[in-house]
Amino acid sequence: MVIPRKTRVYIWFRLLLLQASWNYERFQGVGFFYALLPGLRKVYAKEELLAVSRKYTGYFNTHVYLAPLVAGAVLKLEEDHAAGKLEQQVDIKDFKEMVAAPYAAIGDALFWGGLRPLAAAIALFFAVKGILWAAVIFVVGYNLVPAWFRTVFFVHGYRRGIKSVEFIQQHKLPDWAIHTKEAAIVVLGGLSAFMVFSHLTELQLPSWLGMLTLIPMVMLGLVARKGVSTLLLIFITVGSIFLLGLFWVDMTQLFIMLGMDL
Amino acid sequence: MVSGLFIGAVISLICGLDRVAILQVMVSRPIVAAPLTAFFLGDAMVGLQVGVMVELLWLARLPVGAAVPPDDTQVAIGGTTLAIILGERLGNAGLELVLLCLLVAILLGKVGQYFDHFARQHNVRLAQKVDAALDSGSLLMAELQHLRGLGSFSLAALGTYITIITGGLLIIPILLPLIQQPLSYSSSWIELALPLVGVAVILGTVNVSRAITLFCASFGMAFLLMWLV
Numbered sequence: 001m002v003i004p005r006k007t008r009v010y011i012w013f014r015l016l017l018l019q020a021s022w023n024y025e026r027f028q029g030v031g032f033f034y035a036l037l038p039g040l041r042k043v044y045a046k047e048e049l050l051a052v053s054r055k056y057t058g059y060f061n062t063h064v065y066l067a068p069l070v071a072g073a074v075l076k077l078e079e080d081h082a083a084g085k086l087e088q089q090v091d092i093k094d095f096k097e098m099v100a101a102p103y104a105a106i107g108d109a110l111f112w113g114g115l116r117p118l119a120a121a122i123a124l125f126f127a128v129k130g131i132l133w134a135a136v137i138f139v140v141g142y143n144l145v146p147a148w149f150r151t152v153f154f155v156h157g158y159r160r161g162i163k164s165v166e167f168i169q170q171h172k173l174p175d176w177a178i179h180t181k182e183a184a185i186v187v188l189g190g191l192s193a194f195m196v197f198s199h200l201t202e203l204q205l206p207s208w209l210g211m212l213t214l215i216p217m218v219m220l221g222l223v224a225r226k227g228v229s230t231l232l233l234i235f236i237t238v239g240s241i242f243l244l245g246l247f248w249v250d251m252t253q254l255f256i257m258l259g260m261d262l
Numbered sequence: 263m264v265s266g267l268f269i270g271a272v273i274s275l276i277c278g279l280d281r282v283a284i285l286q287v288m289v290s291r292p293i294v295a296a297p298l299t300a301f302f303l304g305d306a307m308v309g310l311q312v313g314v315m316v317e318l319l320w321l322a323r324l325p326v327g328a329a330v331p332p333d334d335t336q337v338a339i340g341g342t343t344l345a346i347i348l349g350e351r352l353g354n355a356g357l358e359l360v361l362l363c364l365l366v367a368i369l370l371g372k373v374g375q376y377f378d379h380f381a382r383q384h385n386v387r388l389a390q391k392v393d394a395a396l397d398s399g400s401l402l403m404a405e406l407q408h409l410r411g412l413g414s415f416s417l418a419a420l421g422t423y424i425t426i427i428t429g430g431l432l433i434i435p436i437l438l439p440l441i442q443q444p445l446s447y448s449s450s451w452i453e454l455a456l457p458l459v460g461v462a463v464i465l466g467t468v469n470v471s472r473a474i475t476l477f478c479a480s481f482g483m484a485f486l487l488m489w490l491v
Binding site: 016017019020021022023024025026027029030031033034037041049050053054057061064065104108109112113116117120121123124127128130132134135138139142143146178181182184185186187188189190191192193194195196197199202203207208210211213214216217218219220221222223224225230231233234237238241242244245246248249 | 282283284285286287288289291293294297298301306307310313314317318319320321322323324325326327328332365368369372382383384385386388389392393396399401404405407408409410411412414415444445447448450451452454455456457458459460461462463464465466467468469470473474476477478479480481482483484485488489
């Protein structure tokens with residue numbers, strides 16, 4: 001039995017709840033079962049449906065935006081299996097587990113490591129300028145890409161079944177992840193320069209001083225690379241600036257007093 | 263004040279669920295959550311200010327596998343709510359108050375990780391109940407167990423929000439008179455430093471060869487262009 005289009009749309013929407021019961025034992029396992037269930041209901045009858053369902057409640061973990069690709073492929077394989085069209089050597093559970101981890105690594109690098117910092121850096125340019133639409137720019141700009149992946153990859157997963165692996169290979173996503181991360185670094189460099197320059201201009205201080213910002217930033221970056229927590233870095237930085245502020249005021253007052261005395 | 267806290271709680275719940283449990287359309291990011299909260303509380307610019315300061319801080323902490331990153335969503339929402347509510351109550355909406363609210367929220371927000379951890383731990387029981395439901399032949403019960411997980415994540419989000427708000431309302435009115443004047447000497451520099459710390463952490467942890475070279479080149483070029491123009 002072919003899974004109707006309406007059911008596939010319903011499954012797509014259910015995939016938006018994939019992580020509702022995320023837990024340390026099975027990660028997205030229960031969510032994956034929850035999303036697939038309407039499709040499995042169309043393919044299997046009562047007893048067989050329960051047996052197949054048990055197969056999907058176990059451990060499963062992949063990137064949330066690439067899960068639709070796995071779900072689409074698995075639905076196609078289940079459909080073929082029920083129709084007796086599936087080759088004997090293909091184990092659907094093995095397929096699901098084999099693709100989940102590499103897809104998770106690709107998705108983490110591309111979306112969390114690359115696209116999110118890039119979109120945030122672009123939106124922050126607007127936010128620093130005091131433009132409230134920055135939030136909307138971030139949400140819309142960022143979500144265009146995941147929405148495309150969630151939809152198109154689900155469709156192709158269902159269309160291609162086991163060959164969906166070739167489909168994802170064609171897109172060279174690991175290369176895109178590196179390019180996106182590099183773009184994010186470049187935009188963050190521009191954003192930092194913009195923030196520092198604006199601040200110095202506002203305080204009517206010499207602009208060239210801003211270039212010195214690179215020294216503490218690179219130092220903090222190297223410290224962070226050693227595994228020092230961000231929370232600690234925040235409080236060390238804030239504490240240092242606070243104390244320097246007090247010191248500066250005291251010194252200024254001292255010079256004024258000395259000047260008066262002289 | 264009560265209505266303001268309630269609005270903050272509703273936004274905290276919605277954004278908290280977006281963070282892990284549903285959608286992941288990034289309304290949970292501080293750059294969105296903070297202005298959204300502030301907009302409903304009547305001072306959107308405070309939210310934008312908080313959003314800029316918090317957005318980059320933990321962006322390098324990826325939600326990979328079982329890792330639970332710090333809850334910057336609730337830090338942003340809690341910090342914004344505190345700044346606006348206390349600003350009205352203490353008659354002070356200056357940068358010093360916003361900074362103090364944010365720093366207290368950052369500190370108290372650490373508990374968010376524990377609440378998140380408990381929620382994920384609690385959901386293990388739901389997974390076991392799914393097995394039991396399937397054994398008893400009830401697919402509907404199994405489906406419902408999954409949806410019950412939303413309750414755990416909602417409680418985790420609200421727990422963090424309530425901790426930040428309660429702690430903030432108790433600490434800040436005492437701390438502000440003591441620290442406001444000394445903080446005013448360095449507040450604008452701290453406002454600048456917070457996003458830069460976030461950028462530095464991203465630089466240090468991003469898996470890109472020559473990240474520092476790329477960053478310095480981009481920073482230098484942009485700076486030079488702004489100086490020349």
